[in-house]
Amino acid sequence: MPAFNELVRVSALSLCVIATPVVAQVTITGNEPVNGGTYTLPALISAHATSPQGISGWRVYFGNTSYYSSSTGLGGNLDVTIASVPTGTYKVTVTAWDNGGNNSSYVVQTVNVVASPMPTPPQGTKEYANIQNDSAGSWQPCTSNMIQSNGKPCAGGTSGGTSDLRTGQSPSLSGGSLAEYSDSSGIYYNTMYYNHLGCPGIGCDAVKNMLLDEWMYPKPSPSNGFQQLEFDPDLYDTNGYEYFGSVACDMSGGSSGTWKVWDMGGGQGWISTSRSCTMQPNQWHHLQLYVTYNVTGIGCPNSVPCYTYKTMTWDGATVFQNLGWSYNAKKIASSGNGTLNVEQQIDNYPAQGVNNTVYYDNYNLWVW
Known part of the structure; x- marks a missing residue:
């Protein structure tokens, strides 16, 4: 028969609940660009992201250079055109962050950016x-x-x-x-x-x-x-x-x-x-x-x-x-x-x- 103090210890352990920490996860899906796609300037970037903690920001890289960033989550929908990218072929990385500091990226390869033959509408158009x-x-x-x-x-x-x-x-x-x-x-x-x-x-x-x-x-x-x-x-x-x-x-x-x-x-x-x-x-x-x-x-x-x-x-x-x-x-x-x-x-x-x-x-x- 266990001693009284052992019964107390066993009972205390049986009441102890070990909490598993909940890790927020960012889920991102991309629409554009796509692998091997060709894009006339301005290049379209379109992606959607979700997280239990809410999306808080975005960044877009062509190669190793950032050409777009947002300090707001944009409701989880990124839909922007970027005109400042030099023509060329790139790996494109689109990253979304949540309010807990977690992030996830959509990455595509061999994206071709070409100059548009279209005219630029004049100011005030x-x-x-x-x-x-x-x-x-x-x-x-x-x-x-x-x-x-x-x-x-x-x-x-x-x-x-x-x-x-x-x-x-x-x-x-x-x-x-x-x-x-x-x-x-x-x-x-x-x-x-x-x-x-x-x-x-x-x-x-x-x-x-x-x-x-x-x-x-x-x-x-x-x-x-x-x-x-x-x-x-x-x-x-x-x-x-x-x-x-x-x-x-x-x-x-x-x-x-x-x-x-x-x-x-x-x-x-x-x-x-x-x-x-x-x-x-x-x-x-x-x-x-x-x-x-x-x-x-x-x-x-x-x-x-x-x-x-x-x-x-x-x-x-x-x-x-x-x-x-x-x-x-x-x-x-x-x-x-x-x-x-x-x-x-x-x-x-x-x-x-x-x-x-x-x-x-x-x-x-x-x-x-």
């Missing part, structure tokens, strides 16, 4: 930033069974499918993307959504330049579900002219595998540039497009107001530079209020059971 966050009410559908002022279907094709557009979706680079959905009920169907942005302070008739910069994530079902995807920076002037600076990636049409531009006033429709278009599904792609506008008609074909395709990049590679193809605008009314317009269109492959979605993010437009 009007920027329409993060258009993907505009409320759903700002976006209007222009589907194939809706008729335009010229009497033609809005998006071509035939009616019979369904469409939808939603903000704050995932996958995302910024924390919430714009998702456009389209399906075909056994027949060919197109879906287009547009957003009238109004006129900048200089007025629509003074607009001469537009620079569109956006990211997209195509998710087709089946894998060949897209026939074509289209993207637009557009202008309506107060004299009743429409200027559609549209480009399209043709995936299964008459100019399959090439980028096309739009002939607005000449009646020829889509014109192939013969430049190759490759759009892999289920990953992010980057489009930059620079188009100029001439509302006076001076120097334009037939002396009619026109727009000119200048420069375009896709995933960091130059599709065309200083192309100089000009097309006349189209007169649709005797006068108008004028507005800027952005839009994107999904053309479904004409087959049964096609269900396609495209996610748009970091959707920006500069106008001067």
Whole structure:
């Protein structure tokens, strides 16, 4: 029989609870850059981080040099562009810290940074930033069974499918993307959504330049579900002219595998540039497009107001530079209020059971 003092010691030990310290852990996932990716300046950095103690800061290294730091957690979402990185090939390290001093990094290799052929918007340029966050009410559908002022279907094709557009979706680079959905009920169907942005302070008739910069994530079902995807920076002037600076990636049409531009006033429709278009599904792609506008008609074909395709990049590679193809605008009314317009269109492959979605993010437009 144990002595009384041993019983006390045993009882005390049985009541003793050894606490295991809780170690906060930072979990980080990266979206951009990716291994072996090419990025035109400014280079996009996108990552998400979480921790039980909350994220408190970020730092971004190209090689061994820090080009970005933040002393705030940014809500766990890092979404920045960095213009100060010299061109070259780098290992990129994105590190997030939490409030307990813990950190974790997202590391990618062989990231190519190249100089952008795009013009730098002058100081004071009007920027329409993060258009993907505009409320759903700002976006209007222009589907194939809706008729335009010229009497033609809005998006071509035939009616019979369904469409939808939603903000704050995932996958995302910024924390919430714009998702456009389209399906075909056994027949060919197109879906287009547009957003009238109004006129900048200089007025629509003074607009001469537009620079569109956006990211997209195509998710087709089946894998060949897209026939074509289209993207637009557009202008309506107060004299009743429409200027559609549209480009399209043709995936299964008459100019399959090439980028096309739009002939607005000449009646020829889509014109192939013969430049190759490759759009892999289920990953992010980057489009930059620079188009100029001439509302006076001076120097334009037939002396009619026109727009000119200048420069375009896709995933960091130059599709065309200083192309100089000009097309006349189209007169649709005797006068108008004028507005800027952005839009994107999904053309479904004409087959049964096609269900396609495209996610748009970091959707920006500069106008001067």
